[in-house]
Amino acid sequence: MIKVGVVGATGYAGEEVIKILVNHKGVKITELQAVIDKEELFSSIFPVFKGKVDIVCKKPDPDAMAKNVDLVFLGLPHKVSMDLAPIFLKHGKLVIDLSADYRLAPDVYKVWYGIEHKDKANLPGAVYGLPELYYDAIKKAKLIANPGCYPTSAILGIAPMLSHKAINANYIIVDSKSGVTGAGRKPDLALSFSEVNENLKAYKVNEHQHKPEINKILSEVAKQPIDIVFTPHLIPMNRGILSTIYLKLTKKLDTKAVIDIYKDFYKGKPFVRISDEGKLPQIRDIVGTNYCDIGIKVSGDTLIVVSCIDNLKKGAAGQAVQNMNIMCDFAETEGLI
Amino acid sequence: MIKVGVVGATGYAGEEVIKILVNHKGVKITELQAVIDKEELFSSIFPVFKGKVDIVCKKPDPDAMAKNVDLVFLGLPHKVSMDLAPIFLKHGKLVIDLSADYRLAPDVYKVWYGIEHKDKANLPGAVYGLPELYYDAIKKAKLIANPGCYPTSAILGIAPMLSHKAINANYIIVDSKSGVTGAGRKPDLALSFSEVNENLKAYKVNEHQHKPEINKILSEVAKQPIDIVFTPHLIPMNRGILSTIYLKLTKKLDTKAVIDIYKDFYKGKPFVRISDEGKLPQIRDIVGTNYCDIGIKVSGDTLIVVSCIDNLKKGAAGQAVQNMNIMCDFAETEGLI
């Protein structure tokens, strides 16, 4: 039984981590912290947890939390995590950071997030927490950079083909559609119900901060520089990301052959499911789960991949717990199936 | 052709007034003002108006606006309108105020809105702009207190029975369900998509600030003090209010007889439609229109009334234009059908 804390417990990802941990056999939630007006029972803030998580949610104090946890999840905004992570690491605690702060090289970080990185000491040791690609490194990691939601859906949808060198690496288009929780829990007119409902928009077209993250990991997979075209869209639904990916085949492959490549690539990976020929995943197949479902359709030399995740599970909290499971020698699926 | 201005042009009610006026034959929109960061084309703020309303939306300056309008719509938050209305009135302009500032007696206002009324000079002359009850006074008014959305649906649903003294005046329950635009256009976590969607709640149960407004008007209709029970609910949809009203009959009346009372009461009123026996209105019957649709169901001595309006039309902007039409001798339905 390990002791776990969550900083940023009142954000969507933090809340979701706690929902998962409540049913996890190997952990005890000992500390919750968040930027709140007054410290009160977590179950007073979120009545859904009444009778389940009746501990006080406190204001952020990493040193205090560090005394009472073995591992901490940071569900914080970008630029804030890198202030807290070093404190927990200094105390010898395991850190799983759900922000973008430890995902990019410092120069790239500066370009996309607008400020100098504040924890260059720990940055090189951070492991990108995508278990399907970096399982061994995660197992030994002290600090996990938990992947972004868009990157998880995109990378898992593209990696097998790049790895097999079966597509044109200069022609990768990712058209992603996301539910609204992906934008975080905050007062924002652009996220208010009456603005989002019965609406739909593309935003930050080819300029979203998740693009360099996708490029970085795909470049590692391809062993050559990758630069995708990436358009995110905001969809009037709470949860889920569906990425429609357009690739150009460089080898003659039919749908079945490509499906075999994906099934082979993800063999033994408990949270990736490849759809049978003629079927494509949809959000309802994965919502509430930690699965990434991937569907394949070949049409001439065009390969269309549909990759679906729950942005709060495999795209955030679920993957974070999956990483914890690997780091702490729990079954990889504990609490998640 | 009269010249019209809108203060609060970027709120939901203000935007809706402008949408209606664009197709109104008797007016020209000459001035738009709102609390905005920078003055720019209204059609830049709301691209839906490109090619239709390409005038600059300015920051609030009532004296400047007064020089170029005959009538002004105030689509402002409560407590702000009463700062501006007197300025327009001083300039001899007609004012239609969509806030609650001129709807209540000053002592009641203070109780429910928490501050002393700041324009007691003009308050007594304000006319409650519910044309189905106060047509003659509206025709002569200089200042209209445009009714609230909940009150419009509730009062129109109850007034005929109180007027006919056919119900127990001490037993009036109004259970109202509203779309989210009713709460206004502002950054507010409680109104954000991910909080409202797939959710439903009662709020301010029997304590909503629209309750004294309903009580005041119904008391005038009944010629006795009325105190209703009122529960508003927030529904995950953009527009519309459906009020389910529970009354106790003091006379033996069947559904058909009650329908006749309503049809008689609203004879000649172009925006109230009474459903035929066995039918009840729903939001889709009135959304986008200025109608109030009312359905009737008698069961024993219980009378259940279902009253539906579009909260932004008959519940705000549409009714405001209806009032303007009456004040300015346009056809009552101009721009609205």
Place this chain on the structure above:
Amino acid sequence: MIKVGVVGATGYAGEEVIKILVNHKGVKITELQAVIDKEELFSSIFPVFKGKVDIVCKKPDPDAMAKNVDLVFLGLPHKVSMDLAPIFLKHGKLVIDLSADYRLAPDVYKVWYGIEHKDKANLPGAVYGLPELYYDAIKKAKLIANPGCYPTSAILGIAPMLSHKAINANYIIVDSKSGVTGAGRKPDLALSFSEVNENLKAYKVNEHQHKPEINKILSEVAKQPIDIVFTPHLIPMNRGILSTIYLKLTKKLDTKAVIDIYKDFYKGKPFVRISDEGKLPQIRDIVGTNYCDIGIKVSGDTLIVVSCIDNLKKGAAGQAVQNMNIMCDFAETEGLI
């Protein structure tokens, strides 16, 4: 480990039963049946179950199923269950019926469901599966009439006051709002997205078939005939029921005193939670859980109760599993928390 089957596995309630049972430690799903075009893997019909429920869903054949189950859930339309239940009972199997077929006396059933009851032999032995009221009978039951969704929310919200004889028994108004899954999984224009979304309606006003069910149970609680006023509404959301209940106090009680009555009444009941004074439950507090959350507000002699459940959990599948847990000596909360 008991063997469990589900007939009607492809309906919303059936699917939800299966979702719960997947994580239940005491059962093994051995048989699934439904009215389907072709027999195939359940996880082919619902890909969300891939890797979890990979058994074939067959066409209905109760005798065949009875050979391989200890207990069966019937997630079938009204009027169909009473054809199948006797077959399972004859085989000595426990039956939990989620339809209305075993909830009413035969004469009342005929009035509201339009046909003569076809299993009058087993009807008298059926136990109404509301554990908060009938725990002891459920423990010994062979056949459970699992309560309707509206009745669960209404009865749990009213029973404590009737039991304490603290309200006027002739004055009970239940205004219920339900998500769309409550109407079942079927092709129906009235349930199609474009008809329901951005819409809201009252339906079957005081004529819904759940009204006699509520009346029957409340009459047993009150030990006098009860006849409520009941209006259901269809809300554009997938899941959840919120019932706003209006009662007249016959004793002088404030909000706190009433809360105490409810807390006392539901003491030791794991799935009823009473909100603290000044707070009211909303759908998001209970969605996905088996809780019934109840909030209390006294205003003069009016008592307003807000009662929330997830219609597919406490309103159907969750309550069904809760009944199974009691019948089979599992922990009452197994699989449900």
Place this chain on the structure above:
Amino acid sequence: MIKVGVVGATGYAGEEVIKILVNHKGVKITELQAVIDKEELFSSIFPVFKGKVDIVCKKPDPDAMAKNVDLVFLGLPHKVSMDLAPIFLKHGKLVIDLSADYRLAPDVYKVWYGIEHKDKANLPGAVYGLPELYYDAIKKAKLIANPGCYPTSAILGIAPMLSHKAINANYIIVDSKSGVTGAGRKPDLALSFSEVNENLKAYKVNEHQHKPEINKILSEVAKQPIDIVFTPHLIPMNRGILSTIYLKLTKKLDTKAVIDIYKDFYKGKPFVRISDEGKLPQIRDIVGTNYCDIGIKVSGDTLIVVSCIDNLKKGAAGQAVQNMNIMCDFAETEGLI
């Protein structure tokens, strides 16, 4: 004043045509027909039309309708229109067909719609009713093949670049997202609220029947065979299509230069609006209007075009009325602005 009839008046497109015509100064709706159980007032079927369209909706009888109309809108399913259109044409009436029946060459029609075309006599004379490309032919047409919703958004978004020969004609990807009314008004489990809400899916990937329609028209524009990649998606909203289009520039052009090409191409076209640099259209900008709003973003040699329409207006009924306006010498925008 011309006399107009609508066959298929109870479908979403038919209903929308009628909503537009109610406010059109040049027409009188004289006949409504639809496949219905009983003939009744159109305003009984759709109460929103009470007081506005109080004529009887009859069962289909083209010969009877032809006696009392000058022009007819056919809002019928594919394969049905071609049975009725010839009858109206024989009577010398103008026909605007909203189905796909007159959009494709007979051999292509057979491949995609599965049956032999039944009106090869009139097919060659049908004019594709996209006024931005075929204005002159529409002016002289007797039979209009009103474009599909996806094709309208796609063709208007691509045509300027093909016409300017500024893109690689072999590399055109259209990723379209549509609201649910695009699928028509019918009982269908896949379109039911609980299946569509909180869900999202790609469907008929590169196999949708609108693909050959887009290819045909773009081939005419490009004067060479075009074969696009086309993925439609179903979005949980009622109305609107947003197409994200990926093109490869063959000339060095920046965003501003491409915007100029589009502005020039659509000069004088009242219903196409090109967004300023740095802005992109969203559904709320066009919903309820007949506009197609187009946004441009160049990134390296990739051109991303975002094209938005209301699927029931510019994508169906609005465009149909626009065609009528051109055919009948009304102002092109009459009834539509």
